[in-house]
Amino acid sequence: xxxxxxxxxxxxxxxxxxxxxxxxxxxxxxxxxxxxxxxxxxxxxxxxxxxxxxxxxxxxxxxxxxxxxxxxxxxxxxxxxxxxxxxxxxxxxxxxxxxxxxxxxxxxxxxxxxxxxxxxxxxxxxxxxxxxxxxxxxxxxxxxxxxxxxxxxxxxxxxxxxxxxxxxxxxxxxxxxxxxxxxxxxxxxxxxxxxxxxxxxxxxxxxxxxxxxxxxxxxxxxxxxxxxxxxxxxxxxxxxxxxxxxxxxxxxxxxxxxxxxxxxxxxxxxxxxxxxxxxxxxxxxxxxxxxxxxxxxxxxxxxxxxxxxxxxxxxxxxxxxxxxxxxxxxxxxxxxxxxxxxxxxxxxxxxxxxxxxxxxxxxxxxx
Amino acid sequence: xxxxxxxxxxxxxxxxxxxxxxxxxxxxxxxxxxxxxxxxxxxxxxxxxxxxxxxxxxxxxxxxxxxxxxxxxxxxxxxxxxxxxxxxxxxxxxxxxxxxxxxxxxxxxxxxxxxxxxxxxxxxxxxxxxxxxxxxxxxxxxxxxxxxxxxxxxxxxxxxxxxxxxxxxxxxxxxxxxxxxxxxxxxxxxxxxxxxxxxxxxxxxxxxxxxxxxxxxxxxxxxxxxxxxxxxxxxxxxxxxxxxxxxxxxxx
Numbered sequence: 196x197x198x199x200x201x202x203x204x205x206x207x208x209x210x211x212x213x214x215x216x217x218x219x220x221x222x223x224x225x226x227x228x229x230x231x232x233x234x235x236x237x238x239x240x241x242x243x244x245x246x247x248x249x250x251x252x253x254x255x256x257x258x259x260x261x262x263x264x265x266x267x268x269x270x271x272x273x274x275x276x277x278x279x280x281x282x283x284x285x286x287x288x289x290x291x292x293x294x295x296x297x298x299x300x301x302x303x304x305x306x307x308x309x310x311x312x313x314x315x316x317x318x319x320x321x322x323x324x325x326x327x328x329x330x331x332x333x334x335x336x337x338x339x340x341x342x343x344x345x346x347x348x349x350x351x352x353x354x355x356x357x358x359x360x361x362x363x364x365x366x367x368x369x370x371x372x373x374x375x376x377x378x379x380x381x382x383x384x385x386x387x388x389x390x391x392x393x394x395x396x397x398x399x400x401x402x403x404x405x406x407x408x409x410x411x412x413x414x415x416x417x418x419x420x421x422x423x424x425x426x427x428x429x430x431x432x433x434x435x436x437x438x439x440x441x442x443x444x445x446x447x448x449x450x451x452x453x454x455x456x457x458x459x460x461x462x463x464x465x466x467x468x469x470x471x472x473x474x475x476x477x478x479x480x481x482x483x484x485x486x487x488x489x490x491x492x493x494x495x496x497x498x499x500x501x502x503x504x505x506x507x508x509x510x511x512x513x514x515x516x517x518x519x520x521x522x523x524x525x526x527x528x529x530x531x532x533x534x535x536x537x538x539x540x541x542x543x544x545x546x547x548x549x550x551x552x553x554x555x556x557x558x559x560x561x562x
Numbered sequence: 563x564x565x566x567x568x569x570x571x572x573x574x575x576x577x578x579x580x581x582x583x584x585x586x587x588x589x590x591x592x593x594x595x596x597x598x599x600x601x602x603x604x605x606x607x608x609x610x611x612x613x614x615x616x617x618x619x620x621x622x623x624x625x626x627x628x629x630x631x632x633x634x635x636x637x638x639x640x641x642x643x644x645x646x647x648x649x650x651x652x653x654x655x656x657x658x659x660x661x662x663x664x665x666x667x668x669x670x671x672x673x674x675x676x677x678x679x680x681x682x683x684x685x686x687x688x689x690x691x692x693x694x695x696x697x698x699x700x701x702x703x704x705x706x707x708x709x710x711x712x713x714x715x716x717x718x719x720x721x722x723x724x725x726x727x728x729x730x731x732x733x734x735x736x737x738x739x740x741x742x743x744x745x746x747x748x749x750x751x752x753x754x755x756x757x758x759x760x761x762x763x764x765x766x767x768x769x770x771x772x773x774x775x776x777x778x779x780x781x782x783x784x785x786x787x788x789x790x791x792x793x794x795x796x797x798x799x800x801x802x803x804x805x806x807x808x809x810x811x812x813x814x
Contacts, residue, residue: 198666281626303690308626309649323725325655326647328626336644340659347662349723368621417642421634424622436640444668549622550631552643 198346201401202409203558205265207258208397208503210490211244219507222489222515223534229379229391229491235366240377243361244393244491251286251360255311255396256318259356262398263319267406274352274400276312276324277341279334281495283326284310286362311358321354328495331458332417333357334397335498335546335554339415341401353401357499361394365494372425380461380492381519382485383470383530390460393491397499399506410506411559413541414445420551427468427551434472437553438543445541445557450479452557453539454514456505458547459485460492465547470525480529482537488518498546502556505542509560512539629677641669650692650801652676653780654808657708657721664710675705676778692802693749693775700774704781717788717812725804734807735762738796743767745783747799748775754800767795780808788812 212218212228221228229242246254263271284306291301304310312324327336334357341353369375369392376389401412418440420433427433442449455473459466473483486504493500508514514535517523523530542558622628630643648655653676660672680701681687688695709715726734735744735758745767746755759766769783780799787795787810795810 303686304649307649307690308647313649324648327644328647329630329643329645330625330627332627336642343659343662343666343668347666349662364624367615368618368624371615371618371621417644419630419634419640419643421631421638421640421643424628424631425618433640548627549625550627550643551634552627552630554642 199348199403200405201342201345201403201412202405202561203399203412203502203506204267204402204404204406204409205262206397206399206503206506207261207265208395208500209246209254209258210395210493210500211246211393212489215503215507218486218490218504219511219515222486222504222518223513225516225518227379227489227518229393231378236370239370241366241370241375242377242379242391242491243366244391244395244493245361246394247361251394252314255314255356255358258396259315259319259354259398262354262400266400268352271319271321271352271354273322274354275341275344275350276315276321276354276356277337278308278311278315278324278326279328279337279355279357279495279498280308280311280326280359281328281330281333282359282362282365283308283328285364286360289363311356315356322350329548329552330550331492331494331497331548332546332552332554333495333498335502335544335556336417338399338401338412338498338502338556339417339554342412342415345401345403348403351403354398355401355499356396356398357493357496358396359394359493359495361392366392374462376461379519380488382457382459382461382488383466383517383523383525383528384520385522385524387461387463387466387524390462390487391491393493395490395493395496395500397496397503399499399502405561408510409561410509411561412556413447413559414441414443414557415554416440416442416444417554420553422551425549426464427547429468431468431472431475433551433553434469434545434547435476437547437555438472438476438545441543441555441557445559447541447557449477452477452481452541452543453537454508454542455481455483456501456508456542456544457483457485458545459487461487467524469545469547470528474525474527482514482529482531482535484515484517484531486515498544498554498556501544501546502558505544505556505558508542509539509558512536514539633673633675639673650804651799651806653778654721654799654806657719657808658723660708661721664708667710670709672708673705674708674781675703676781677703678776678778680774680776691775691777697748698774700776700779702773702776702779702782704778704785706781706784715813717810719784720809722807726807728805731798731805731807732758732761735796738762738764740764742794742796743787743791745769745787745795745797747797747801748779750798750800758798767791784808784810
């Protein structure tokens with residue numbers, strides 16, 4: 196069966212570091228968008244990434260509108276929408292509960308994961324939509340599903356949206372797990388304190404047609420550790436399998452990867468295992484950094500947001516430094532301390548979630 | 563352990579037995595679930611009313627992909643696990659993606675499951691699901707193993723990737739032979755069912771009298787047909803004036 200090639204032809208994002216252009220400026224300048232908040236959980240300082248006071252759903256519509264404006268489409272009526280989200284409408288439900296002190300006025304239809312696609316469908320009338328919710332790999336899995344549907348010729352246009360609002364449920368949950376950093380997170384640092392929860396929106400239009408400025412989504416791969424519900428396999432088998440499957444799907448060798456856009460949350464377990472996986476798989480020591488030090492961990496939106504970063508790295512041929520890094524825990528991986536201008540043909544972007552749910556995406560510069 | 567998880571646990575015990583008996587367990591099996599994320603009531607109340615952080619295990623169990631992990635761990639699956647949500651047609655969406663991956667030969671075997679728990683209050687749940695007030699709610703955990711190979715298979719399934727209009731659907735139903743059976747999604751308006759049954763020579767397959775309504779109940783209908791019937795089944799599902807069609811053919 197002949198497969199169609201898949202291209203990322205338009206995109207935009209919003210995070211605590213701003214829109215895509217602002218995010219990349221911040222990433223190259225190692226300037227974090229995270230702020231330390233002492234009132235979100237009274238008495239407990241936490242680093243959070245928020246773009247409040249903007250309304251989340253207005254921002255969502257605006258980001259998608261910008262992608263449509265940058266595309267060659269007049270509308271999204273022939274486009275499939277795939278949403279990746281872990282929070283859905285929970286943040287809105289929380290607002291209602293804290294205002295009313297009652298669950299009574301919470302609209303169940305606005306609480307579910309599908310509230311993101313429902314909102315966008317109302318504004319843009321997509322051909323069809325579906326939502327994937329696999330915690331921190333949600334929108335990376337949405338990208339993978341989009342690639343496969345496009346390859347098969349089931350659609351010509353798929354819009355992938357990763358969107359998660361900051362909500363009390365997730366912040367409290369991560370606090371309960373003891374993985375929240377009271378400071379701006381420092382992925383891959385020897386003595387790191389944990390992660391920062393953040394909100395984010397990213398939308399990418401994937402098409403089978405090549406356009407000026409296209410970046411190719413060359414491959415995707417996944418694996419499941421099934422090792423432990425919160426901790427990755429310490430031998431990194433799941434992470435290695437995920438990246439290996441993505442490389443195989445892209446039809447490229449490990450030594451062709453010029454940059455690894457790491458999952459790099461800043462937690463002890465993730466960064467140690469991801470470092471080991473990269474060290475084991477990539478003998479040529481490609482550059483690796485995590486932009487979560489700039490944007491925080493946008494959970495279900497992270498895969499799409501970091502897909503945007505990966506596309507920008509390929510277009511600019513410029514690798515962002517590992518923000519906040521002073522002394523690396525693992526000296527066997529190539530963490531840049533400052534921006535690197537170099538030829539990058541392929542980027543691999545990792546997303547790893549609870550339950551050993553791993554996804555890797557390979558992007559290539561169009562020559 | 564929460565009932566939601568218990569459903570998956572009970573089911574996967576049966577599943578392992580069946581998988582070992584009939585096909586062996588492949589460790590690269592993909593594990594796809596269609597489900598809805600809820601915040602467990604105890605977690606919700608702990609956080610919102612008592613202002614206490616949740617117990618880590620409660621927080622983890624409220625995440626969508628947790629069940630995929632438990633199933634994967636129990637069966638020793640290390641293929642990708644995916645949780646898919648779709649308001650209206652979650653089973654069809656999961657099966658379409660699985661069908662695509664098998665066609666593209668991305669996977670050799672995919673395990674698709676649907677897990678639903680009956681949520682209280684019932685009136686609230688019915689409003690969310692968009693079902694009429696006299697339809698009884700149920701809960702269930704149903705699983706299918708899909709492969710591209712006919713050898714050793716119990717049945718074949720074909721999912722129409724697009725929604726289908728009433729006229730096309732009507733023509734499809736009219737063209738069925740008397741050996742085929744028809745089944746309807748439980749949200750289907752009774753007047754639509756009556757129109758289809760009036761214009762077909764095939765008998766209706768009843769699964770509804772054996773279960774209450776839940777979002778992933780089409781998987782129950784599929785499994786029940788495979789277990790008790792032979793021949794072809796056309797399953798017409800309905801949500802908000804939209805129709806989707808699946809065709810099942812049981813071998814033997």
